Structure formats: C-alpha cells, structure tokens
Amino acid sequence: MWETKIFSELSTKELYEILYLRTKIFVVDQERVYQEVDQNDLDAIHVFNMVDGKVAAYARIFPQGNNVTFGRVVTDPKYRGQGFGKQLMEHIMQVIHQNFAQKEIEIEAQVQVQGFYQKFAFESQGQPFLFNHTPHIKMTHPAV
Secondary structure, eight states: OEEEEEGGGOOHHHHHHHHHHHIIIIIIITTOOSOOSOTHHHHOEEEEEEETTEEEEEEEEEEETTEEEEEEEEEOGGGTTTTHHHHHHHHHHHHHHHHSTTOOEEEEEEGGGHHHHHTTTOEEEEEEEEETTEEEEEEEEOOO
16 A cells, blocks of 8 residues: 655654665665665655555655655565556655645666656756765656
C-alpha cells in the first residue's frame, strides 16, 4: 500500500524500515561511507510502499531553494522488475504536483539510473560529478 507522510506522521516501525532499506542499499550494497540520515529527512515528504511490513520502495521529496527535489529513491532488490519503480515515480510526481505546483524539479541522479528518469521527461544537465564517491548527474523537469 502506498503511503505519503511527513516525518512526524511516520510510525517508529515505518521509520525503521525506511532507514534500514536506505542504509542497506546506499551504504552497505554500494559500499559508500557517508551520513545517510540527514536534516532533510525532518522536512521531507516521504513516499513509500509497505509489503508484508517491509518497505518495498521509497523516496523523499523536499523544497530546495526555488525548486523542489527528491532523492533516496530506492526499490528493495526483491521487488525490482515488478513495476514498483514506475509506480513510485508516478506517486512522486503526483505529490510534487499537489504540494509544489509551479516549481521546477531538480535532482542529482546516480549516472547508472539516468535512463530511468529520462523515461519520465527528466533531462540531463551538464557533466557527471562525484557525490559520496559515486558518479551523479544533475537532471531537471519542468514544473508539473
């Protein structure tokens, strides 16, 4: 079931499952040592799908300057290839439309998933750069 919550609405179990999946993928699996939990979590809108008490897919959305951004986009490996990523992006875009209409979307995507975002009309800007030892690229989408 898809959920959309601000930080204070997350249950302890939901928060644990979100942080568990993010740390598993972005720190352990990708072998990146960095502060995974940050201040943006407190201000973000969290979009996620729980399956059997576990987070299957997740992203967080928050304003950034004159734009809106989202990140920590992740699907649990056991749910990949089942359409969760596409559904997650549809929910992200819907939440942005409802909460941040008229704001351009700007993200910093890992280079290896840039093609995924291009399917949703995101355009790459500039050259790739390293962020936490991983190649990223700035991508933008017009206001929705």
